[in-house]
Amino acid sequence: MDFLIPNQLSYPILSTLIFLPLAGALLLFLFREEKATRIWTLVISLVTFLLSLPLYFNFDLTTYKYQFAEHTPWIPSFKINYTLGVDGISLLLVLLSTLLTPICVLASWKYIEKRIKEFHVCLLLMETACVGVFSALDFVLFYIFWEAMLVPMYLLIAVWGGPEKVYASIKFFIYTMAGSVFLMVAMIALYLTAGTFSIPELMTHNYSFTFQFWIFLAFGIAFAIKVPMAPFHTWLPAAHVQAPTAGSVLLASVLLKMGTYGFVRFCLPITPQASIYFAPYILWMSIISIIYGGYVALGQSDMKRLIAYSSVAHMGFVTLGTFLFNKQGLEGAILQMINHGVTTGALFLCVGIIYERSHSRLIADNSGLTKIMPVYIGFLGLFSLSSMAFPGTNSFVGELLVLIGTFMGNKWIGALSIPGVVLAAAYMLRLLQKISWGPRVGTHHFFDLNVREIVYLVPLALFVLWIGFSPAPFLDVMHASVDHLMKQVQAGNALALVK
């Protein structure tokens, strides 16, 4: 247990972050009034966010160990424990999840008109599952949160989604579930080989290459579907387009991260040799995702669809950075996870805001808004710039680090990823140009942002600029953990050479 630093705070912070939303969701059943439901959810999610802040301020930057750890035996006969903890890799993702939930509540204030109570129950359950996934240090616990997240997300799409919601939600569920069952088999195989479900302990065990090969494949399918990497991406546009705004935000900002987080947390340290063996394939798939995603985004007339495909491209950069096996690439990848969460989440919110006004997501129906909605266009402009990795925004830092890492690793791969950057500029600028300056059509009644909308966009805009201008506070968090992870990969590989 020397890899755990027990929680020193006055309350079990991670358990609180997991179970407070759950308790809030259960209590929601007592509420009858719509407004009370919304306010209660907002309060619960805001309190959760505030309670999560000590994670950042009390985080020890000097150690790679898992901090704020909690450890209790759970199912002793199978050596399953309730172990929680965060390190530099998961800390920011936990914070991202707690930050986005209140924003989602605010964004759904007017958008969701039916079954309000159930909607908010789903949101809170999502928060529970997301924080759980990023802080679980026991594989079974991780798997439980990983799977439990599917149900509220499925309901978010299936109940509050668009016209094609049934198709989209079932495709989403079956696709991800099909990947997850292989994760389960791999998890059991690891347990039987190493004799533990503890994730940090699994990392210290040495496995044969053949074993790693199969484990990596099983992991790879589950995570690649979740990321999603082309060609496993087909569920994503359908799910995104049909989901309500809050669903899209959580899907893009948190759920997709679970896939890349899985690669970083499990594949690299547990199966280092197989990761290196498979790295070229993953890199090529990433390049294909980047170029294909960008290219398809270029041809979209539906805003949500455009952003959904741009997600495929952006997540390609994350997997690219992860499998370069250098510090720049990996730190870029982790930062890019956060960036994508902030930026794409914000873009989906922007689409949701327009949709509330015009009830159309087509670019052609919503063009020429500069004069009518100047504040809105300001925000949209900032987030678009961030999405195309404009200097001074958060994505610039992330993509730059990934690209530096890429060129350090393989110049050809680096050269091939450049068109992705250009494509991003093309489709985002096209979107921005049409929305703000395109011909004004339709008779929809547009009006500029109200206070509520500004309130939930401002924090995201601040993060875009903060990470863009001063990424150090975010990168510092991950240095120790990334260094340690690199050592684990090298050690695992060195061991293979000795053998």
Next chain:
Amino acid sequence: MDFSLFIPETFLLLMALIFFCQTLWATSAKTIQGWAIFLSAIGVILSLFTLNATGDLFYKSYRVDLFSQAFKCLISLGLFLVIALGQKFKSIEERLQPEFFMFLCLSALGLMLMVSSIELVTIFIAMELSSYSIYVLIPIRKQNNGSQMEAAIKYIIFGAAATGVMIFGMSYVFGVTQSTYLVDILKKMPLILGQPIALIGLLLVLCGFFFKLAVVPFHFWTPDVYQGAANETVSFVATMPKLAGVALLLRITSLAGTQAVDLIQVLVLLSAVSMTFGNLAALVQKDLKRLLAYSSIAHAGYVMLGVLTINAVGFGAAIYHIAAYLLMNLACFLVICSLSREGENILVSDLSGLYRRAPLLAFTLAVGAFALAGIPPTAGFTGKLFLFTAALNQGHLALVIIAAVNTAISIYYYLNIVRTAYGQDPNGLPEVTLSFSNRVLNYGLILAIILMGALPAWFIELARTACKTIIS
């Protein structure tokens, strides 16, 4: 003879007698169900009290140990739930209800006797007691559309055939071991299992339990019986004999010892075929009970994952999963019984907009379906985790992968139920009002399924300890 060892069984016999007496005068449906709920609740308490009893009865052909008592607790709990979830037993004619309950109790008694029997003839008699009662139960249904007779005849013929095969197998086993006592067979069986006659004998004996459990190729009765019999009857037939079936399957396979490679290969094959066939056939079902029938065939395949390990870990997992199955399946049947107004069958399309018509029922259905699909944190997930772990530990990687793929396939039809209940409009279907007791039962089952999944430690420990008593 220490009579205290026989308390749960005696109580069930008494219960059956009470209902027999009630057949003599007219009683209203409400009163009789009230009586039944009250008595079966006492039965649960009594069997819980005898959980730690141990001893032998009836010239050592009947053993009371943790293994049998745990199953007796589950059987009495199951009986209580089956009786409680019926909505005034609408599909059973009022005048026949005392008989109906009498046969329910007799069948449950047979099942209890089964799990304690450790002698082949006793096992046979106990099994027939439970089967004959079910033969009578199946055709009792108010709506006379002919399908219940078909169901009853199918069940009788298949059941009789399975029993015949089992008896035939028992004669082989007796022939090679010169004993009908499992204790004696246990000593001799591993030594002679290399001989085809011993292996075939053992397999033929197992056939009887495969029939109870609806393992392919003994599954033919399942969809028709589920569809033809009354909803309340099916909720009994679908769960209770499976409990006893698993108990006996564990007892008999443990005779073979861990070296029984051929036997294990047969079990592996049956397991793989059962889950694949069950899940694929369930994909196209429109009748909810038929769908559950095929899903039960698939679940029989999953349970076999634990049986074929022939060790305490796997057996414990099998017990855990079948107990979880009892809860999640009854949750689905609770919805069926509550939705069915006149005891008619429920189609998947009848679930449309259930969310609006009865939110609590829709939630119970969702929890039940997600549990059957194996989604955390429900008991269905934990059961599968234990089963997969146990099977993989014995090196059955290919089988576990087949099971995993099957899990993914099964998601489609379970999800389809939930989707119909939550995603579609009611289309003019009537609202469903739930009585207070029905609500309590709904909440109870939901809580039980989630709690059993989230905190399985005590149960799995109990199941494992119980299994150690039957594995030498």
